[in-house]
Amino acid sequence: MSRLVMKFGGTSVADLERIRKVAALVAAEARAGRQVAVVVSAMAGKTNELVAWTDGAGAADPTLNMSDKSDDEYDAVVASGEQVTAGLLAMTLRNMGFAARSWMGWQVPIITDDAHGRARIEEIPAAGFGETLDGGEIAVVAGFQGVTRSGRLSTLGRGGSDTTAVALAAAIGAARCDIYTDVDGVYTTDPRIEAKARRLARISYEEMLEMASLGARVLHTRSVEMAMAHGVLVRVLSSFIEPGGAEGGEGTIVCDEEDIVEKRIVSGVAFSRDEAKISLFGLPDHPGVSSEIFGRLADANVNVDMIVQSHARHEGAANMEFTVGKRDSARAVEIVRAAQGAIGFDDVAVNEDVAKVSVIGVGMRSHAGVAKTMFGALASKGVNIQVISTSEIKISVLIDAAYTELAVRALHAAYGLDQV
Amino acid sequence: MSRLVMKFGGTSVADLERIRKVAALVAAEARAGRQVAVVVSAMAGKTNELVAWTDGAGAADPTLNMSDKSDDEYDAVVASGEQVTAGLLAMTLRNMGFAARSWMGWQVPIITDDAHGRARIEEIPAAGFGETLDGGEIAVVAGFQGVTRSGRLSTLGRGGSDTTAVALAAAIGAARCDIYTDVDGVYTTDPRIEAKARRLARISYEEMLEMASLGARVLHTRSVEMAMAHGVLVRVLSSFIEPGGAEGGEGTIVCDEEDIVEKRIVSGVAFSRDEAKISLFGLPDHPGVSSEIFGRLADANVNVDMIVQSHARHEGAANMEFTVGKRDSARAVEIVRAAQGAIGFDDVAVNEDVAKVSVIGVGMRSHAGVAKTMFGALASKGVNIQVISTSEIKISVLIDAAYTELAVRALHAAYGLDQV
Numbered sequence: 019m020s021r022l023v024m025k026f027g028g029t030s031v032a033d034l035e036r037i038r039k040v041a042a043l044v045a046a047e048a049r050a051g052r053q054v055a056v057v058v059s060a061m062a063g064k065t066n067e068l069v070a071w072t073d074g075a076g077a078a079d080p081t082l083n084m085s086d087k088s089d090d091e092y093d094a095v096v097a098s099g100e101q102v103t104a105g106l107l108a109m110t111l112r113n114m115g116f117a118a119r120s121w122m123g124w125q126v127p128i129i130t131d132d133a134h135g136r137a138r139i140e141e142i143p144a145a146g147f148g149e150t151l152d153g154g155e156i157a158v159v160a161g162f163q164g165v166t167r168s169g170r171l172s173t174l175g176r177g178g179s180d181t182t183a184v185a186l187a188a189a190i191g192a193a194r195c196d197i198y199t200d201v202d203g204v205y206t207t208d209p210r211i212e213a214k215a216r217r218l219a220r221i222s223y224e225e226m227l228e229m230a231s232l233g234a235r236v237l238h239t240r241s242v243e244m245a246m247a248h249g250v251l252v253r254v255l256s257s258f259i260e261p262g263g264a265e266g267g268e269g270t271i272v273c274d275e276e277d278i279v280e281k282r283i284v285s286g287v288a289f290s291r292d293e294a295k296i297s298l299f300g301l302p303d304h305p306g307v308s309s310e311i312f313g314r315l316a317d318a319n320v321n322v323d324m325i326v327q328s329h330a331r332h333e334g335a336a337n338m339e340f341t342v343g344k345r346d347s348a349r350a351v352e353i354v355r356a357a358q359g360a361i362g363f364d365d366v367a368v369n370e371d372v373a374k375v376s377v378i379g380v381g382m383r384s385h386a387g388v389a390k391t392m393f394g395a396l397a398s399k400g401v402n403i404q405v406i407s408t409s410e411i412k413i414s415v416l417i418d419a420a421y422t423e424l425a426v427r428a429l430h431a432a433y434g435l436d437q438v
Numbered sequence: 439m440s441r442l443v444m445k446f447g448g449t450s451v452a453d454l455e456r457i458r459k460v461a462a463l464v465a466a467e468a469r470a471g472r473q474v475a476v477v478v479s480a481m482a483g484k485t486n487e488l489v490a491w492t493d494g495a496g497a498a499d500p501t502l503n504m505s506d507k508s509d510d511e512y513d514a515v516v517a518s519g520e521q522v523t524a525g526l527l528a529m530t531l532r533n534m535g536f537a538a539r540s541w542m543g544w545q546v547p548i549i550t551d552d553a554h555g556r557a558r559i560e561e562i563p564a565a566g567f568g569e570t571l572d573g574g575e576i577a578v579v580a581g582f583q584g585v586t587r588s589g590r591l592s593t594l595g596r597g598g599s600d601t602t603a604v605a606l607a608a609a610i611g612a613a614r615c616d617i618y619t620d621v622d623g624v625y626t627t628d629p630r631i632e633a634k635a636r637r638l639a640r641i642s643y644e645e646m647l648e649m650a651s652l653g654a655r656v657l658h659t660r661s662v663e664m665a666m667a668h669g670v671l672v673r674v675l676s677s678f679i680e681p682g683g684a685e686g687g688e689g690t691i692v693c694d695e696e697d698i699v700e701k702r703i704v705s706g707v708a709f710s711r712d713e714a715k716i717s718l719f720g721l722p723d724h725p726g727v728s729s730e731i732f733g734r735l736a737d738a739n740v741n742v743d744m745i746v747q748s749h750a751r752h753e754g755a756a757n758m759e760f761t762v763g764k765r766d767s768a769r770a771v772e773i774v775r776a777a778q779g780a781i782g783f784d785d786v787a788v789n790e791d792v793a794k795v796s797v798i799g800v801g802m803r804s805h806a807g808v809a810k811t812m813f814g815a816l817a818s819k820g821v822n823i824q825v826i827s828t829s830e831i832k833i834s835v836l837i838d839a840a841y842t843e844l845a846v847r848a849l850h851a852a853y854g855l856d857q858v
Contacts, residue, residue, distance in 0.1 A: 034494040068522065074454040075526040075533075091532070094540045095525035098518035102488065105515035106495040112511070113495075120514045124544070125589060169545060 021053045021151060021192040025161065025183035028062035029200050030257035031103050034110075040257065041110040043198070044156060048116060053151040055190060057161040057183040058107055060099025068096045093134045093163075093173045097123070100160035100179070108158040118156040121147065123172075124165035128182065130172045137164055137172035139181065139244075142189035151190065159186060177238030184241045188248035195245070195252045196269075197237060202256035203270035204229065204236050206435040207287040211423050214436035218285060222275040225285045225378050226252075228412045232376040233290030237272070245272060275380050283381030283388060284433040287426050290374045291419055293323065294347035295404065296340055298354065300364030303329070303336045310361050311338070314353050320346045324374070324407040324416060335364075339405055341416060344370055372404065373422040376414040377429055389413055395432035401425050441473040441571060441612040445581065445603035448482035449620050450677035451523045454530075460677065461530040463618070464576060468536060473571040475610065477581040477603040478527055480519025488516045513554045513583070513593045517543070520580035520599070528578040538576040541567065543592075544585035548602065550592045557584055557592035559601065559664075562609035571610065579606060597658030604661045608668035615670050616689075617657060618677035623690035624649065624656050626855040627707040631843050634856035638705060642695040645705045645798050646672075648832045652796040653710030657692070665692060695800050703801030703808060704853040707846050710794045711839055713743060714767035715824065716760055718774065720784030723749070723756045730781050731758070734773050740766045744794070744827040744836055755784075759825055761836060764790055792824065793842040796834040797849055809833055815852035821845050 024047065026040050040058075047054050059065075072092050104120035111118035123130075126147050130137035151157060161179025164172045174181050180197060187195035203217040204226065221229070223246035230239040236254055245252045255269025301307055308327070315322055325340040342350045351368050354361075382388045392413055396403060401424065405416035417425055430436055444467065446460050460478075467474050479485075492512050524540035531538035543550075546567050550557035571577060581599025584592045594601050600617060607615035623637040624646065641649070643666035650659045656674055665672045675689025721727055728747070735742055745760040762770045771788050774781075802808045812833055816823060821844065825836040837845055850856055 034491065037495060071454065071522070071526055072529060075457060075529040089529075091525045091529040091540055093525075094528070094542070095522050098521045101518045101521070102491070102515050105511045105513075106491055108514070109492060109495040109509075109511040120511055122514070122591075171542070 019051060019053050021055070021190055022047055023055050023057060023183050023187040023190070023192045023195040024198060025057040025179060025196065026059065026198045026257055027179065027200070028059040028065070030198055031058055031107070032062040034106070037103070037107055037110055040198075041107060041114060043257065043259075044107075044111060045114055045116065048156055053154075055147075055151060055157040055159060055186055055192070056107065057159045057179055057186060058100060058103040059161050059179040061103055064099040064102070065096060068099055071095065089134050090170045090172075093137075094171045097160070097163040097171045097173055100162050104158045104160040108156075111156055111158070116156055117154055118158060119150070121157055121159045123160060123163035123182075124169075126159060126186075128164035128185070130164035130166055130174070132166050132168070132170075132172070134170075134172055136175040137166070139164060139174070139185045142185055144186070144189045148190050174240075177241070180238040180241035181244060184244045184248070184250050184252065187250045188244070193251070195250050197241075197252060197254050198257035199236060199254060200256065200258065201236060201254075202259070202268070203254050204234070204272070204286070206285070207426055207430050208234075208289070211289075212287075212427050212430045212436070214430065216435065218270050220271045220273060220278045220280075221285055222278060222380050223272060224275065224411055225380055226272045228376070228378040228409070229286055229288050232288035232374065232378065232412065232414065233292070234286070234288045242272065249274065281381060282379060283385045284377050284379035284435065286378050287429045287433075287435065288376045288378060289422055289426055291422065292344050293341040293372060293374050293416070294344045294368055294370040295372045295416060296342060296347065296350055296354065297367045297369070298338045298363045299366070301336045301338055302362045303334050307336075307361060308338075310357070311354065314357055315342070315350060318349065318353055320350050320353070324405045324414065326405045341372070341374070341405065371419045372416050373419040373425075374414050374416050375422065375425045375429065376412050377433065378412045380411050382411050382413075391432050392429060395428045396425055399424055399428045401428070439471060439473055441475070441610055442467055443475045443477060443603050443607040443610070443612045443615040445477040445599060445615065445617045446479065446677055447599065447619055448479040448485070450618055451478055451527070452482040454526070457523070457527055457530055460618075461527060461534060463677065463679075464527075464531060465534055465536060468576055473574075475571065475577040475579060475606055475612070476527065477579045477599055477606060478520060478523040479581050479599040481523055484519040484522070485516060488519055491515065509554050510590045510592075513557075514591045517580070517583040517591045517593050520582050524578045524580040528576075531576055531578070536576050537574055538578060539570070541577055541579045543580055543583035543602075544589075546579060546606075548584035548605070550584035550586060550594070552586050552588070552590075552592070554590075554592055556595040557586070559584060559594070559605045562605060564606070564609045568610050594660075597661070600658040600661035601664060604664045604668070604670050604672065607670045608664070613671065614673055615665070616673045616675060617661075618675060619656060620676065620678065621656060621674075622676035622679070622688070623674050624654070624692070624706070626705070627846055627850050628654075628709070631709075632707075632847050632850045632856070634850065636855065638690050640691045640693060640698045640700075641705055642698060642800050643692060644695065644800055644831055646692045648796070648798040648829070649706055649708050652708035652794070652798065652832065652834065653712070654706070654708045662692065669694065701801060702799060703805045704797050704799035704855065705801075706798050707849045707853075707855065708796045708798060709842055709846055711842065712764050713761040713792060713794050713836070714764045714788055714790040715792045715836060716762060716767065716770055716774065717787045717789070718758045718783045719786070721756045721758055722782045723754050727756075727781060728758075730777070731774065734777055735762070735770060738769065738773055740770050740773070744825045744834065746825045761792070761794070761825065791839045792836050793839040793845075794834050794836050795842065795845045795849065796832050797853065798832045800831050802831050802833075811852050812849060815848045816845055819844055819848045821848070
């Protein structure tokens with residue numbers, strides 16, 4: 019009998035009415051003869067409430083990032099949200115006549131490392147868990163949480179329920195992991211910006227990973243990495259459908275590149291307004307400057323994304339531009355300013371009014387001209403490119419935020435993504 | 439080094455400000471050189487919110503009592519409330535510079551039976567837990583919850599955090615178990631009714647047990663039973679004091695009768711308006727009738743408290759009166775009516791307008807005249823007694839609810855409880 023993992027996020031279980039709708043979707047799969055494990059998030063808003071309490075109780079320094087102030091007690095508090103949803107859904111399924119029970123992370127068990135607040139799953143020895151599935155019981159698993167080897171509660175960080183679902187699917191050998199969300203699949207771009215955006219029937223792990231990293235909020239990066247590593251077939255689909263409505267290959271399948279018949283050069287256009295650009299002027303043009311700057315930022319856990327260096331007008335000096343997450347920008351500037359003497363530069367400026375727009379596609383590997391098409395399309399609309407960064411399967415540009423929608427639509431059209 | 443258990447209820451941890459005050463009280467004990475284990479309830483209102491959700495998700499029959507519809511999933515949902523408080527208090531203590539950590543019921547572990555929703559603690563193998571106390575770490579324990587031998591979450595029922603505290607005190611050999619509550623001790627009667635009520639410095643387990651059963655809401659009955667069984671010294675005191683203010687024997691100590699120097703005949707006057715009186719008229723006066731009636735009620739989990747049987751005016755027939763909890767009265771009448779043919783009686787009536795007033799004191803065992811004083815005091819105020827029940831250390835009377843305050847004050851004065 020085939021096993022299926024279904025995952026429902028916070029908006030899908032926001033209240034009892036929504037939980038009953040989730041139960042109906044689960045019931046349809048169980049009635050179709052599948053062994054079902056359901057992974058649930060906390061009810062929408064609950065995690066934020068819990069985090070706010072920990073801020074009040076624990077934040078010695080409220081300017082710290084969440085991951086910096088997260089600890090074992092933060093995890094004990096925040097993990098309670100998923101516990102509630104798991105119990106409520108198990109109850110609801112029982113009242114519909116199904117055998118069902120809730121599983122906390124420590125009960126499965128989902129064993130993680132000790133990195134509280136952003137723990138990584140190390141092992142899911144789910145033998146006993148699998149037996150209950152074989153026995154016909156629906157398993158309702160609290161997502162986002164695990165247990166360390168020393169028996170403390172841990173959480174996987176935001177979006178961690180996706181990771182729970184994929185890891186569990188790998189552990190129990192599920193035929194597929196269905197991620198129910200508030201959209202009905204992965205689109206060529208955000209349909210709120212480009213009405214002609216189309217849902218992709220299939221997308222490769224690599225592309226999905228870039229999409230997730232580059233601003234598409236459908237799946238959590240780590241869950242895609244894990245699906246890719248274990249070859250878990252993931253389907254993204256809407257939880258706002260009626261039971262049975264998802265049959266017949268609806269949603270978007272995330273799978274191996276080889277399993278995609280219809281090849282495209284570019285699969286999607288992603289964008290993010292979460293970045294800030296920091297510019298350093300008049301840097302000494304000698305080796306070691308970059309490592310000095312980025313070493314200090316790395317020590318402070320500031321992630322740097324795009325970097326470009328250029329020669330300044332006067333000889334022997336350079337300018338440097340790089341991007342960091344908006345929430346880190348003030349701290350990054352502070353760190354750089356504090357090191358002004360050691361590094362030696364004239365001035366620093368920060369620009370939060372930028373957006374990163376990216377085109378993604380595995381077809382780039384074998385096709386020339388993708389960059390040319392991109393730059394041409396942007397130039398024809400008068401969009402100025404500030405920074406460029408590339409990988410094997412994506413090209414990203416940093417532009418003035420005011421041009422975001424214009425750029426997204428121009429690129430969507432330029433690669434023919436709006437054509438059925 | 440002496441060990442101390444401190445327990446704080448829902449109103450004492452209702453918000454972050456209150457949790458900080460609790461932390462200050464805990465800190466004072468730790469600074470005084472004690473090994474401290476703190477037991478906390480859910481933040482006030484949270485358990486009700488969780489129970490309401492389970493009602494919506496799980497109550498196939500909303501007319502069922504809480505204990506009847508409680509199950510493993512109910513427990514999984516409801517136990518989350520204490521988890522949150524434990525984590526928040528541990529965080530707060532750490533920020534004050536103390537070593538502290540939270541302990542869920544399954545981590546201690548507090549092992550219970552499988553009676554979900556009203557589980558009984560079977561064992562607390564707290565060896566590892568005790569080691570952390572020895573190591574100077576403050577333990578913050580989620581009250582009310584435990585874990586079954588099959589690894590499911592369980593809860594102990596309302597008031598269960600008191601039981602957690604006392605059981606834990608017994609398990610770790612604590613010198614005392616301090617129950618912090620919203621009153622500053624056990625009073626001779628409810629001060630809201632009799633302003634002359636005095637706080638008792640000491641009260642015996644037996645008396646406290648009767649007080650708890652008879653309407654005084656200071657301590658949960660089961661926690662007193664457990665304290666008595668294990669000889670745990672319990673102190674009841676107010677959480678609305680400043681740190682250090684509770685030193686010097688404040689509050690009320692609950693202890694062995696032998697440890698009370700100043701003997702009293704009557705220690706307190708309790709009352710309850712939670713009862714309803716059910717009257718059966720024209721019962722056949724032959725053996726087996728009582729067992730027929732009370733057997734059916736017991737099968738339906740209806741607790742019967744006071745019972746009195748009297749002969750009716752016509753020969754061969756009897757009347758019977760008994761009391762049940764108000765919430766059970768409609769159901770009790772239904773059960774009795776359904777059996778009218780089998781039992782044989784003329785009529786049934788229910789009166790919810792009654793109150794039970796009780797005087798309690800271990801001194802009754804050796805002193806005659808306690809009942810005489812009681813009935814005389816009530817008669818002198820024109821209070822009519824409907825039903826009487828007694829035990830070795832208490833006398834209870836059922837009266838018209840309108841006379842409750844009058845009766846309480848009269849009895850309080852008659853036994854000299856208002857005299858310092």
